[in-house]
Amino acid sequence: MQPSQPTPLNENYLRDDVKSPEREDLLSSLPSEEGWFQTSLRLYRGFWLPSRHLNGVVACQNHFQAHPSDILLVTSPKCGTTWLKAILFALLNRAEYSDSNPQQRHPLLTQNPHDLVPFLEIRLYLQNKNPDLTAFTSPRLLATHLPYSLLPRSVRDSNCKLVYLCRNPKDTFISMWHHFNKLRPEERGQVPLLERLDKFCRDVSGYGPYWDHVLGYHKASSEMPEKVLFVKYEEMKADPSVQVRRLADFIGRPFIEEELRNGTVEGILRMCSFDNLSALEVNRSGKLPSGIENKWFFRKGEAGDWVNYMSAEMGERIDGVMEEKWHGSGLKF
Numbered sequence: 001m002q003p004s005q006p007t008p009l010n011e012n013y014l015r016d017d018v019k020s021p022e023r024e025d026l027l028s029s030l031p032s033e034e035g036w037f038q039t040s041l042r043l044y045r046g047f048w049l050p051s052r053h054l055n056g057v058v059a060c061q062n063h064f065q066a067h068p069s070d071i072l073l074v075t076s077p078k079c080g081t082t083w084l085k086a087i088l089f090a091l092l093n094r095a096e097y098s099d100s101n102p103q104q105r106h107p108l109l110t111q112n113p114h115d116l117v118p119f120l121e122i123r124l125y126l127q128n129k130n131p132d133l134t135a136f137t138s139p140r141l142l143a144t145h146l147p148y149s150l151l152p153r154s155v156r157d158s159n160c161k162l163v164y165l166c167r168n169p170k171d172t173f174i175s176m177w178h179h180f181n182k183l184r185p186e187e188r189g190q191v192p193l194l195e196r197l198d199k200f201c202r203d204v205s206g207y208g209p210y211w212d213h214v215l216g217y218h219k220a221s222s223e224m225p226e227k228v229l230f231v232k233y234e235e236m237k238a239d240p241s242v243q244v245r246r247l248a249d250f251i252g253r254p255f256i257e258e259e260l261r262n263g264t265v266e267g268i269l270r271m272c273s274f275d276n277l278s279a280l281e282v283n284r285s286g287k288l289p290s291g292i293e294n295k296w297f298f299r300k301g302e303a304g305d306w307v308n309y310m311s312a313e314m315g316e317r318i319d320g321v322m323e324e325k326w327h328g329s330g331l332k333f
């Protein structure tokens with residue numbers, strides 16, 4: 001079980017114009033690009049990170065001590081993090097909240113997955129340079145957007161497990177576009193799609209280059225399949241029950257025969273489905289401590305929605321970069 005009440009974040013979380021001396025020192029030395037919203041992106045060791053997350057990234061790298069039993073969900077933004085947080089949480093806690101224990105109300109019914117499975121660099125280590133994580137019982141379920149090469153050393157060196165979820169870059173890009181349109185003040189209008197596509201293809205996106213993020217974990221998963229599980233959003237959509245069993249095996253909580261017979265897999269999928277989660281009051285009207293509305297994490301939840309927003313030519317542009325960057329890796333969407 002995870003701690004249920006996150007400490008509220010600084011109210012200036014979404015703003016980039018509020019100065020912190022430590023951040024200023026680090027920022028002044030890094031190349032910068034305009035971000036999607038109020039924050040700029042900074043090139044930090046080969047990846048474009050939102051400047052408002054940099055303190056959290058550095059603190060996490062310096063202080064986070066992985067335990068061998070830890071399970072870390074890793075994603076790029078808008079790849080389906082919210083869904084997988086819910087599924088992993090439900091998988092790990094299924095004994096406590098089973099049908100045979102009806103008096104225990106499932107935490108996913110009243111809390112957003114991002115509150116139950118917090119991000120390291122965006123939540124825990126941004127709020128506090130060295131947070132007290134003792135309230136997390138083992139195995140700790142945590143999340144990060146960090147690329148493989150930027151993970152805290154203890155994560156790479158310990159036997160903890162990483163579940164990496166990625167998504168077709170065209171859908172990821174469009175999902176990101178929608179998300180940042182919501183964050184933008186209405187008077188500024190929509191984020192210009194073509195301009196952003198250009199940046200995305202030039203490697204500039206939050207936690208990107210997207211291609212390098214995916215490639216780093218793909219390589220790690222090929223070399224250490226017992227440590228890194230590589231999952232695609234599209235596979236989750238196409239055959240969720242196979243993928244949930246794969247996830248359960250990987251985190252060391254395989255389904256027993258009785259669970260397979262009594263519909264536990266289907267129950268978890270129902271609980272974590274787009275329709276169920278997005279209809280819950282907490283996800284309709286709640287907010288994260290950062291001020292981001294929970295409902296913004298639930299838009300359509302489909303594979304292939306990019307065709308409704310991008311021309312074939314724009315899609316081909318992303319395909320071209322994908323082919324070039326992933327050439328020889330066996331990776332494709």
Ligand code: A3P
Nearest residue numbers: 078079080081082083175273274298299300301
């Ligand atoms: P769309 O914008 O394409 O709908 P993240 O959680 O990493 O921010 O990703 C958000 C994306 O995951 C959004 O994609 C969102 O709708 C989708 N999503 C959220 N919950 C989901 C669920 N339970 N099942 C499938 N997709 C989900």
